[in-house]
Amino acid sequence: MLHEREEEEEEEEMDKQQQQQQESRSSSNKKVDLGVIATWVKKHASLYEAATRHPFIESIRNGTVDLSSFRRWLGQDNIFVRAFVPFAASVLVKACNETDDSSDMEVILGGMAALNDELAWFKKEASKWGVTLSAIVPLAANVGYCSFLKSLMSSEVEYTVALTAFWAIEAVYQDSFAYCLEEGAETLEELKETCYRWGNDDFGEWCCTLEERANRRLQMASEDVRKKAEAVLLRVLELEVEFWDMSRVGI
Numbered sequence: 001m002l003h004e005r006e007e008e009e010e011e012e013e014m015d016k017q018q019q020q021q022q023e024s025r026s027s028s029n030k031k032v033d034l035g036v037i038a039t040w041v042k043k044h045a046s047l048y049e050a051a052t053r054h055p056f057i058e059s060i061r062n063g064t065v066d067l068s069s070f071r072r073w074l075g076q077d078n079i080f081v082r083a084f085v086p087f088a089a090s091v092l093v094k095a096c097n098e099t100d101d102s103s104d105m106e107v108i109l110g111g112m113a114a115l116n117d118e119l120a121w122f123k124k125e126a127s128k129w130g131v132t133l134s135a136i137v138p139l140a141a142n143v144g145y146c147s148f149l150k151s152l153m154s155s156e157v158e159y160t161v162a163l164t165a166f167w168a169i170e171a172v173y174q175d176s177f178a179y180c181l182e183e184g185a186e187t188l189e190e191l192k193e194t195c196y197r198w199g200n201d202d203f204g205e206w207c208c209t210l211e212e213r214a215n216r217r218l219q220m221a222s223e224d225v226r227k228k229a230e231a232v233l234l235r236v237l238e239l240e241v242e243f244w245d246m247s248r249v250g251i
């Protein structure tokens with residue numbers, strides 16, 4: 001009797017261990033499913049939140065935004081986008097030089113096509129708000145961000161690092177402005193077109209595709225390149241916070 005009881009206990013112990021192994025395997029699979037970028041967004045959640053739920057964005061979403069802040073942001077962002085175009089082109093060149101996977105090139109080209117419409121949109125939106133784009137001088141945060149973009153255009157910067165920055169820059173705007181279009185948002189009617197420019201679902205899907213391309217490169221990258229890419233992602237988030245800060249009156 002005692003012997004049989006011991007055997008049963010041993011079998012129960014074995015089942016328990018197998019169950020635990022199975023659970024740990026499935027949880028580690030979940031980690032793999034998250035992808036490198038989502039893991040970093042989770043790890044740096046407070047900085048990501050600072051960039052995508054900034055008081056300036058909250059003020060657009062709750063309808064209290066100071067329109068002179070909005071006008072300042074519009075004039076500054078037009079300057080930024082003009083510096084973002086050559087940066088995006090440099091990511092395209094790196095893609096063509098460093099990867100045999102042509103789908104990266106197609107995804108990046110898709111983003112650039114949107115930039116062409118964007119430059120025209122800024123002109124139209126600026127005249128709607130009485131902003132004279134030619135008279136706008138870049139403020140310090142903008143100068144800093146644009147020179148950071150320029151530094152990423154160097155051939156010393158790996159394609160995977162530049163692609164991660166490209167994703168972060170686009171994703172912050174997509175996440176921020178989609179938030180202003182959610183159910184329950186009180187965004188002013190005359191600001192909805194601006195929010196829709198980056199907050200729309202198509203741009204959201206394009207950002208997810210870009211994230212997948214970046215994850216694929218990050219998974220196969222060396223630890224050194226992954227470290228550089230994480231540092232660049234954090235720098236982009238910091239610069240986005242400073243860019244939103246700049247648009248608030250008096251800064």
Ligand SMILES: Cc1ncc(CN)c(N)n1
Nearest residue numbers: 077080081169170173243
């Ligand atoms: C500052 C900033 N960051 C991102 C984006 C989106 N391309 C933008 N237009 N301006």
